[in-house]
Amino acid sequence: MAVSMRKRLLQELGELRYLPTGKRIRARRGDRVVADSLDAVLVWEPRRVVPVYAVPIRDVQGTLSPAAGRAGTQMPVFLDEQAGPALGPGVGFAAHTCHGTALDVVTDDGVCPGAAFRPADEVLSTLVLLDPEAFDWWEEDEPILGHPRDPFHRVDVRRSSRRVRMKLGGLLLAESERPLAVFETMLPVTRFYLPRDDVRVRLVPTATRTYCAYKGAASYYSVDGVGDAGTDIAWSYESPLPDCPQIAGLVAFHQERLDLVVDGTPIDRPRTPWSEVG
Structure with missing residues (x-):
């Protein structure tokens, strides 16, 4: 029996998903490099329709500390007819939909509150997700704006x-x-x-x-x-x-x-x- 590709892909929307990227990924705050990684991973939290970058903790050039008052899962805010509850591109990074720890990123220039998230997942346990809006981003030597591009989106x-x-x-x-x-x-x-x-x-x-x-x-x-x-x-x-x-x-x-x-x-x-x- 034929399978609808849209339906099949939407079935995975409720899962925590990831995909390694071969790109060098850098996040900066002003003139300071916050992360520089050759092992970055695209991560979609459950019900997220766009990805964010996650990098190994070792590639974060700052201190990560628990973010007060930012733990817990937040509910989705819109309804897709086929997908059910989901988080659209405009929903902020703080709306986490999987278990984990929200983290502040502390550098010599100050604190980025809740700008990182470490998922409580065995596969992704060595990574932290980083807020796309908290930093300036480069893929290789090209600056990017907004969230990372989804390689499955055209x-x-x-x-x-x-x-x-x-x-x-x-x-x-x-x-x-x-x-x-x-x-x-x-x-x-x-x-x-x-x-x-x-x-x-x-x-x-x-x-x-x-x-x-x-x-x-x-x-x-x-x-x-x-x-x-x-x-x-x-x-x-x-x-x-x-x-x-x-x-x-x-x-x-x-x-x-x-x-x-x-x-x-x-x-x-x-x-x-x-x-x-x-």
Whole structure:
């Protein structure tokens, strides 16, 4: 009997998972090296959809001490229709979902509270997970921003002639016959990136900024006249990473929060971490 690859992969989401990497990984705090390792490992805590780097304790160039008030497991915060409770990319490092010890990283420059975590797992017992946001990171001699890339994740951008219409509360937001369709591994939605000329409403810039490890820094926009649902409903990558140059300057909308019609067929709103406002 055929097996759904999405279903099979989601079955592993509740496990503590790891994958060695051949890259030299360095974490810095200001001018100080906090970790420098040739034996780093990508680790996904249970219910995590993105990995963090873990390094051997011997490769940490600082003191690790128990972090007061940071022990214990925190509950997941969103529901994926197939995966069940899971932790999205925006959930902070402190939300640990396996047994272990939260640790402060102490250097001559000060303390990074709770920036490390030692899992209580036999296989990973000699490693500590490090907070992606607490340090500046290098893979070999290339700086990276955000969480490490998942080697099982890819982003495909394709030109499309499908007719896309997006409405919210009866207001036509955008209509296009020249979208770019963006497909991401395990994301249960095809993102449509549209030329700005095909957006039918005024986009109001907001202060919200996010960073995608695969696409780069995104700027957000709201739409007036539709209440809270229009807050930060659209975004654009003005200077995307070299992996996705085609989407530069185009506009995408949170399809989870609006009514989408593609080639005349209404599309059900998917349930993702971005389904709720805020």
